[in-house]
Amino acid sequence: MAARSARHLTVDDVCVDLGITRSTFYDWRTKRKGPRARKLPNGEVRIERCDYEAWLESLYEEVA
Template identity: 60%
Template sequence: MPRASAKKITVDYICEDLGISRSTFYDWRTKGRAPKCTKLPNGDLRIYLTDYENWLEALEIAA
């Protein structure tokens, strides 16, 4: 079932929240360490807020 009403955030939002550069985010994405992303038709990436929160929680548990 699509999550059309779910809030989506930008890569810039995540970078600002974590205090990292875009290149770090894309490096993590290449290595499979970033949260799950959705690619829009224009090539931009969006991340569901719930996926980002779950990703952060998983990092906290692993630490």
């Protein structure tokens, strides 16, 4: 990710970190499967780092 200490991540930051396309991110967002995000008045989307990290943690599965 670009700025490791930044409080908010851009869609591009998340896509690069996960190795996904922007269209995949927005597909997950539409289906409410991605990390919590907020839309700014200018239309840009930001993800708080703590929400992103909590979302990643929630994806862990116990393997048999």
